[in-house]
Amino acid sequence: MTFLKDFRRRSKASLQSLSLELPFQRNGDNSASKGSSTPDSSSRSSRITPPSSISAEASSSLLPVSTNSNTSSAHLSPPQRPVPITSQSTRSSAATSVSANGCPRVAAPTSPYAPKVVSISDNSWVHQKVLLIYGQIGNPNQISVDGTLSVIHNHESFSSITWPVCDSHFKALLHLTPGPNKLRLDFASSKVPNPTLHSSWISINYLPLANMPPLQLAIILGKDSDGTVDANPDNQTDLSTAISKFRMAAYLWQAFTGEQMFRNNFGRRCFRLEEEWQPGTISSRDAMLGQMRNEAKVHVIRCDKTVSELRRIAGAQQGCSAENDNELFHTAMDAVTRYFDLQPGQNRYVSALFLDTHVGTTAQVATNHSAPGSSAGDVKLAIFGSQAIRSYPSCLEEVVPAFTDCARSDAPMFPNDGQEYGSNWEVLNYGIGGHLHQVGHMLGCSHGEDGIMTPDYSLLNRTFITRETYSTRTKSPGLRPCLPTDECSWHRLDTLRFRFHPCFRLPSDVPAVSGDDIQAWPVDNGKVLITCASGIAFIEIYSGDDEVCKSFMDYVNGDSGNCGIPKQIMLTESKLRERISEPKKAKGLRLKIFSGSLSTLAIEDICQVKSKQFIVKLPNGQAGYRGMSSPRPGSAGALAEELILDCASTQTKLLTTVKIYHDAFITALEFCYEDSTSQVFGKRTGLQSAECDATDIRRGEALIGFLIKSGPSSVSGIEILTSLGRKTGVLGSAVGESSHTLIPPRGYGIAGISGSVDAHIETLSLIITR
Structure with missing residues (x-):
């Protein structure tokens, strides 16, 4: 019996030691797993090396592939919201992994040919679906190689795309999905050994913004249009192709603008596009696979004019006559307003493309004279012709071929700069860049010294390629390589406008201040x-x-x-x-x-x-100064009026009350003092009046300014602001087309008011003094 007990103790000890040596055997045993507090090796490995969602077919042999078939769904954590990727990008020839015995493997040495992205840092946040990146292979000063760069996404729904590498420089467009995106960059070249070992990773977080107004895309057709672009029978562009090309052009606008904002130290700001769930076109394989995606929506709008009438309007505008200079623009505005059923006060930003532009006679006219961009009114609209759309890429795979197609165009463009855009890639620059120029006008930009708001958009191709082909415009073989310093750009003044534009706002921005006239x-x-x-x-x-x-x-x-x-x-x-x-x-x-x-x-x-007309001499001998602000000017019949407040020059005069006389608009202001005297600005017509205590003498309160509500031609309401932060509320009518605040600068106080008066007070400004 003693022998059997000893044998039993030894058997139990050997089983325990065996269990410690083979922990993976407990992974499939639920009962043993529940009774053990020691984590299994598969869970340790998953915490050290996150599993890749790239399929084995799309991955190189160096990527870690899980071979554990016993892992059940019971061991997986519940799904969670996407979180920022915190792992650092790795420029190495192999990923870090864990060996079978739980010890980390030694990472292979970093490849000198591993791609390095220099335009954006790892784990950055962006707000656009298509991101432009620029990078290098090794150190271009020491290594100069050509080859290809393959971008492989961790989401299997998007196929890999290859981009050219020229003299160790590359540019690529990345398609992003909302949330974290981890992309592998593979460099391959016939002149470099071991082409499968040169890889790096980059993590990008894409956060779509739905709280700012979108840029809406529209194609406008004549009421009898067949929906095809005027072209040779062997080079026809139908409506569906035009939609995909226009959509791709808008994504290129986004990629270009987002990168320019970043270079101007404004972050990855960019306007957003209105999107909808639809058959994808951003990849050439989407149609073949029937892939559905959330992509930019293109509205198709028919106007009330025929194709011949549209061409007649464009042809008439070739002479730039003042009578019909904007007729085509007004036609587009009427069609867009009717299609969207816009109500007063609803702002829209629409970029429209006329599909029925006649190539050869009105091509340059329809874009440079009759297709402006306008930032006025409720509908901000930019229009352009379709004469160059045949050269547009329709998907990401066609971007580089389109921007390097030096074949002679059958419809060259001759814009206002007097130069010929003769090859297909130059026509593409003219089309996408010229339309972006009009979008700039729609967003408030004016013609500038350089950049997109000048004919510099003829260099737009350099933003997306590293090797330029022969140019018929300059009769030159093209630039190699095309570096960021060689590209066209948005001017600094343009990016300053975008920084504060509603379409470029971020959730972290300070809310806009109402009544903030300069x-x-x-x-x-x-x-x-x-x-x-x-x-x-x-x-x-x-x-x-x-x-x-x-x-x-x-x-x-x-x-x-x-x-x-x-x-x-x-x-x-x-x-x-x-x-x-x-x-x-x-x-x-x-x-x-x-x-x-x-x-x-x-x-x-x-x-x-600085002239004397802005200087006023006060009764106490001090100098007062008339202010300038930006309310609308008074009517021709209005008379200038000025009032110097007694309390500004006489310390014993204490202002207590302000009375507002008004009907639909303000007719007069009466300033009442403690000694029962008063002063009136305007015409006290005896209509409705509102009375408000302007100051609290006991607390040392003082009048510091006004908030003015303006109607079509007169002041409709006034709010009094005091030194203790008190606001009286709008006296009169709170409804006005605009508002502006009148407050003296630091170190100055109110000495009086001036403005123009007719039947009502039409304009109002302050007189200040130290």
């Missing part, structure tokens, strides 16, 4: 103070008869939002002239000032602002 205050010693509640973003400086801004002052420091821009600045003429080139320093200076909400104030002559 005000200019000419003060002593020739200085001009500029104030604005939402901050001053930038100032455009024009010299003489300049129509294009060549000098500007930028107050935006990175992407810190409206809180990072000043609410008050001081200007002097000498400082402004320092920014003007020498031949024009003696000419007059015009300013256009932009706020953090893109409201503007134009100063036609900085010297006039």
Whole structure:
């Protein structure tokens, strides 16, 4: 019996040791797993090396592939919301993995040919579906090789795409899905050994933004159009192809603009496109596989004119006559407004393409004269012709072939710059770049010194390729390699507008300030103070008869939002002239000032602002200064009126009450004092009146400004603002087309008010003093 007990103890010990040596045997035993507190090796391995969702067919032999077939769904954690990928990108020839005995394997040495992305850092956040990246193979100063770069997505629904590498430089467009995206970049070249060992990883987080207005795409047809682009029978473009090409052009606009905003230190901001769930076209394999995707929606709109009428309008505009210069634009505006059934106050941003443009006679006219972009009104609209759409890529795989197609175009373009866009890739630049130029106008940009808002869009191809082909426009063999410094761009002033545009807002941005009109205050010693509640973003400086801004002052420091821009600045003429080139320093200076909400104030002559007409002598001998703001001017019959408040020059006068006289609009303001006297600005017509305590004398409260509500031609309501932060509410009518705030700059107080008066108060501004 003693022998049997000893044998039993030894058998039990040997079984325990065997269990410790073979932990994977417990993985399939639920009862043993429940009774053990020691984690199994498969769970340890999964925490060290996350499993890849790339299929084995799309992966290289170096990727770790799980061979454990015993893992059941009971061991998997429940699904969770996507979280940012925290693993760092790895530029190595093999992924880190764990051996069977639980010890980490030694990673293979980093390949000198592993792709390196330099335009965006690993684990960055973006807000666009198609992302442009630029990178290098090794150090281009030491290694110069050509080859191909394959982009493999961790989501199996999107196929890998190959991009060319030229002189160790590459550019690629990445298709992203919402949430974390981990992409593998493989470099291959016949001149480099071991072509399967040169890989790297990059993680990108894509967060779509649904809280900002989208850019909507539309194709406009004549009411009798057959939906085909005018072309040779052997090169016909039907409506479905035109839709996919237009959609791809919009994604290229996004990729280009997002990268330009980043280069200007504004983050990965970009306008968003309206999307819908539909058959995918962004990949050439989508139609073959019947793949459904959430992609940009293209509305098809028929206008009320026939194809011949549209061509007649475009042909008539070839002479740029003033009578019909905008007829085609108004036709598009009417069609878009009717299609979307827009109500007053509903803002829309629409980029439209006329599909029935006649190639050969009105091609350049329909785009340069009759297809402008407009940022005015409720509908912001940009239109363009379809004469170049046959050269557009319809999917990502066609981007590089389209931008390198040097075949002679059967319909060359001759825009206003007087140069010929003769090859297919140059026509493509003209089409996509010219339409983006009009989108810039729609977003508020004006013609600039360089960039997309000039004919520089002829270099748009360099943004997406690394090797340029022969150019018929310049009669040159093309640039090699095309580096970021060689590309066209958005001008800095354009990106400043985009930074504060509603279509480019981010959730982290400070909400826009209402009633934030910019005000200019000419003060002593020739200085001009500029104030604005939402901050001053930038100032455009024009010299003489300049129509294009060549000098500007930028107050935006990175992407810190409206809180990072000043609410008050001081200007002097000498400082402004320092920014003007020498031949024009003696000419007059015009300013256009932009706020953090893109409201503007134009100063036609900085010297006039400093003149005596803006200086008022107060009864106590002090100097007062009339302010400038941006409400609409008064009517021709309005009379100028001015009121100096007694409390500004006499300390014993205490302002207690303000009475507002109004009907539909404000007719008069009455300022009442503690000694029962009063002063009236405007015409006290005896209609409805509202009375408000302007100050609390016991608490030291003082009047510091007004919030003005303006109607079509007059002031409709006024709100009084006090030094203790109290707001009286709008007295009169709170409904107005616009609002602006009148508050003196720091160090100054209200000395009086001035403006224009007819039957009602039409304009109103402050007089300030120290």
